[in-house]
Amino acid sequence: MNDRSIEERVIYQKLRGSIVEESIDLSLRKIKKQLEIARKDSELILNNPIVSRTGPIGFAIMQIKKIIRKSVWWYVNPVCEQQNKYNEEVLTAINSMLAVLQQQREEMKEYMTIDNSEDEV
Amino acid sequence: MNIGFDLTAILGSLGKNRGIGNYTISEFRELLSQDKANHYYALNYLEEAAIEDMLGNPDNLEVEFLWCGEHHELVSRNEYREIFKNAVQAFLIKNNIDIFYITSPFDECVLPYEKEWFGNVKVVATVYDVIPYVWKKHYLAMEDIYNRYMERIEILRFADRLLVISQSVKTDLIEQLNFPEQQIDVIWGAPDKKFIKREYTSTEQKSLYEKFGIRNKFIMCTGGDDDRKNLAELIQAYGRLDKRIKNEYQLVIACRLSVQSKEKYNKIIKSSHLIGRVILTDFVSDDELIMFYNFASLMAFPSRYEGFGLPVVEAFACGIPVLTSNNSSLVEIAGDAAIVVNPFDIKDIERGLAQALTKTDLDMLVRMGTERLNMFRWPEVAKRVRVVFANLATAPEEVIRKRIAMFTPLPPIPSGISDYSVDLVTELKEYFDIDIYIDQGYWPEVDLGAGVNIYKYTEFSNYYEQYGDVVYQMGNSGFHFYMYDFIKEYPGTVVLHDFNLHGAFYDYTVHKKKDMQLYRSFLLEDYDEKTSNQYFSRLKHGNTTPKIYDVALNGEVTNYANKIIVHSDWSKERLLQKDIGRSVRKIQLCVNVLELTGNNKYRAKYGLSEDDIIIASFGQIHMTKRSLQSLNAFARLCKHHDNIKYIFAGKLDRVLEDVFFKFIKENSLQDKVIITGFITMEEFEEYIDISDVCLNLRYPYQGETSGSLVRLLAKAKPVIVNDIGSFSELPDEACVKIPDVSTLLEEDEVAAIETAMERLVEDVQYRQRVCDAARTFAATELDVKIVAKEYKRFIEQKRYSILDENLLQTIREDIIDYDVGKLRMLSHTLAYLKE
Numbered sequence: 001m002n003d004r005s006i007e008e009r010v011i012y013q014k015l016r017g018s019i020v021e022e023s024i025d026l027s028l029r030k031i032k033k034q035l036e037i038a039r040k041d042s043e044l045i046l047n048n049p050i051v052s053r054t055g056p057i058g059f060a061i062m063q064i065k066k067i068i069r070k071s072v073w074w075y076v077n078p079v080c081e082q083q084n085k086y087n088e089e090v091l092t093a094i095n096s097m098l099a100v101l102q103q104q105r106e107e108m109k110e111y112m113t114i115d116n117s118e119d120e121v
Numbered sequence: 122m123n124i125g126f127d128l129t130a131i132l133g134s135l136g137k138n139r140g141i142g143n144y145t146i147s148e149f150r151e152l153l154s155q156d157k158a159n160h161y162y163a164l165n166y167l168e169e170a171a172i173e174d175m176l177g178n179p180d181n182l183e184v185e186f187l188w189c190g191e192h193h194e195l196v197s198r199n200e201y202r203e204i205f206k207n208a209v210q211a212f213l214i215k216n217n218i219d220i221f222y223i224t225s226p227f228d229e230c231v232l233p234y235e236k237e238w239f240g241n242v243k244v245v246a247t248v249y250d251v252i253p254y255v256w257k258k259h260y261l262a263m264e265d266i267y268n269r270y271m272e273r274i275e276i277l278r279f280a281d282r283l284l285v286i287s288q289s290v291k292t293d294l295i296e297q298l299n300f301p302e303q304q305i306d307v308i309w310g311a312p313d314k315k316f317i318k319r320e321y322t323s324t325e326q327k328s329l330y331e332k333f334g335i336r337n338k339f340i341m342c343t344g345g346d347d348d349r350k351n352l353a354e355l356i357q358a359y360g361r362l363d364k365r366i367k368n369e370y371q372l373v374i375a376c377r378l379s380v381q382s383k384e385k386y387n388k389i390i391k392s393s394h395l396i397g398r399v400i401l402t403d404f405v406s407d408d409e410l411i412m413f414y415n416f417a418s419l420m421a422f423p424s425r426y427e428g429f430g431l432p433v434v435e436a437f438a439c440g441i442p443v444l445t446s447n448n449s450s451l452v453e454i455a456g457d458a459a460i461v462v463n464p465f466d467i468k469d470i471e472r473g474l475a476q477a478l479t480k481t482d483l484d485m486l487v488r489m490g491t492e493r494l495n496m497f498r499w500p501e502v503a504k505r506v507r508v509v510f511a512n513l514a515t516a517p518e519e520v521i522r523k524r525i526a527m528f529t530p531l532p533p534i535p536s537g538i539s540d541y542s543v544d545l546v547t548e549l550k551e552y553f554d555i556d557i558y559i560d561q562g563y564w565p566e567v568d569l570g571a572g573v574n575i576y577k578y579t580e581f582s583n584y585y586e587q588y589g590d591v592v593y594q595m596g597n598s599g600f601h602f603y604m605y606d607f608i609k610e611y612p613g614t615v616v617l618h619d620f621n622l623h624g625a626f627y628d629y630t631v632h633k634k635k636d637m638q639l640y641r642s643f644l645l646e647d648y649d650e651k652t653s654n655q656y657f658s659r660l661k662h663g664n665t666t667p668k669i670y671d672v673a674l675n676g677e678v679t680n681y682a683n684k685i686i687v688h689s690d691w692s693k694e695r696l697l698q699k700d701i702g703r704s705v706r707k708i709q710l711c712v713n714v715l716e717l718t719g720n721n722k723y724r725a726k727y728g729l730s731e732d733d734i735i736i737a738s739f740g741q742i743h744m745t746k747r748s749l750q751s752l753n754a755f756a757r758l759c760k761h762h763d764n765i766k767y768i769f770a771g772k773l774d775r776v777l778e779d780v781f782f783k784f785i786k787e788n789s790l791q792d793k794v795i796i797t798g799f800i801t802m803e804e805f806e807e808y809i810d811i812s813d814v815c816l817n818l819r820y821p822y823q824g825e826t827s828g829s830l831v832r833l834l835a836k837a838k839p840v841i842v843n844d845i846g847s848f849s850e851l852p853d854e855a856c857v858k859i860p861d862v863s864t865l866l867e868e869d870e871v872a873a874i875e876t877a878m879e880r881l882v883e884d885v886q887y888r889q890r891v892c893d894a895a896r897t898f899a900a901t902e903l904d905v906k907i908v909a910k911e912y913k914r915f916i917e918q919k920r921y922s923i924l925d926e927n928l929l930q931t932i933r934e935d936i937i938d939y940d941v942g943k944l945r946m947l948s949h950t951l952a953y954l955k956e
Binding site for chain 1 (some may be wrong): 951
């Protein structure tokens, strides 16, 4: 860019700078939205109520399901708990990362408002 | 004269790789080669193309390419229309254009030119034809197409001259559209040089004949896929010819045809039992077309209407007889050298064909055609265009001398700007009558001669209406306080000698006006409310000191200026970063480049030997001038050199006093270091004269330029500077640059100064080279006469750029997906709008 005029360099910086900023903002918004969705499905729930509205046959099926659930509980429950714990940790970590990024983005915005001054005002 | 032209004819949709484009390329190739007295500037807003190559790489042509976005947004979108008006105006002003030539006003890519875009610039446009208007039922039946066409006609109305390519076009403009006859000049056209009679080998002929199914002799027709060309009627007329003639001659129609046209003509061919006799070649290359011209027995071109009828002259150039129409431009061009027919009468076309192929002395027609061609040569066309240009040249306008006001301190005010203004005004009064407005409390000890009046600033409001501009010489000191209110009330051109005016602003608001809220309002001119309040509150509660060096302020004056002059790219870049809408020009800090006196003239006066090598620093001895580090480097140098002395020509800053004297004593430099204290300007100049090596260092840098430095360069002194800010902008060969101190440890800084000093002390030839380059730079760039001319140009230049932060923001929203390359091209175009 050195062989370009001052005007051209400044306009380029302004256009490019803004585009980079906007694309960072857009990415941050997307990550936030995805996290929100992920958060809703992050917990595996084993004790959902088993119900049926189809009369006596339905009642029988319901009982069979309860038996199956009880018979595998000892095996499935620890895995689910482990998975829930893992999901929780990952989401917390990603949330923390997002917070750091957002904080940096805010600082960057502030930095831009004082015209790239390197000094504390 | 400077002649600008657009490239619509060459690159636009109507012209590119077509007749209009070829016409314009040939016209300009010839014009540029003939007309060395004028300079030509092409404005290209269409596509990147090797225009110089197309036009023969002439040395009197410059091409400006302004990219308009991936989808031509800057031209096609209504909200950006002003941008291209602005770009054309910038093009006219930057190249000082006298005549602007619109090469293809009916092209859909043409800019929506308006008279007001051009000011005093004369406008010329070529009109190839007004066939759509003459045949409007056929071509302009739809209202929006008609309206668009009439918008183009409006462009022609404000043109000073219209160049038309035949008398017929001129007649149409006068009779159909009521253009005045005296506005129109006929320049004619000509065939391209490649259309010539030439010999081909039998292999070449055979190859062409085989490719297109030609058996023996043939009649050819070329021109284009348009009903107006009368191809259907020609085929029918050919079909009516005697069978003997048809057996002898095929009909070859050599041009690109659409699918629909091919179907239509094939139907006629079939119904007229002409299969194998009529050949539709579709696209042919230029080489093939020229071969057709050379091998054909007759060129038949019975078009219903033509602006020029290029095929007729191409046939003349290739030495074949011509049959054409008895109307429009065709009959003018053909004269007696062709058989003419009524294009609306198939029988008459048939008659013409039969007459040409059976009863006419075709050799004679060919001879007459060749003679007629003399009228239709590109050198002749170019000569006619040059005559039009010459007639448009106007006598230079009488210059009306402007009166300007200038706010500046003058001697004896002890400021570099006082002396600067004296030098500048002495030259600037050649161009303007100047009234200088000074502060109260003193009267200048300077005679600026006739044409310059000096007033107290209190009188300004009585006279301000008579000024073409008000120039404010603005520096970072109390000598400029009186200007602040005027800049807001009477905006003009601010010359920003110091980028950072925080020191002066602080003194003015807090010390002079004793008004902290005023100081806060000054801060708000540069920083947002949150930032300003944060700092202001901390300052008010004693939690911080005034950050006059760290936080740059200038908005209080720059935000209200119409135009801003700075002395460095460094300052210009920062002002534009803050607001791209500003009109900022870098004009070098000026100096009087006078005869050199030599280094020895004043040495005896100051008790110095001619054998001594004098190292010197000028101005206040201060930390920011790296005085202590320079002294340290000098002390080291003294260990190897006996005959060197260091003069500090200026007053020692009180903060440095103790440490400075202590260092001198400890290093036994009393005999080698001279600190002059305050000296007069005359003494200052004499000290410069006697010095051999000079230092002008800075850190931290506040965006300043140095008056001492330009004086040193003008006196051909080798100067050591830091590679920082405006000092970086000096030519490398005209000074010695040491790194920016922010990147060095103190030990390294001292070593760098010592090395630079040592080389200049020891290597006499090197020192001389630097001296010569410094002097050349001062004479060619810094001389007050040159700078005064720059001032004149900038003061007289009207502001025209519409580019501001809002417009940039609007554009930015449309280009979010642009890559680096596209962004760069767009930045180039937008930068073109800036002065």
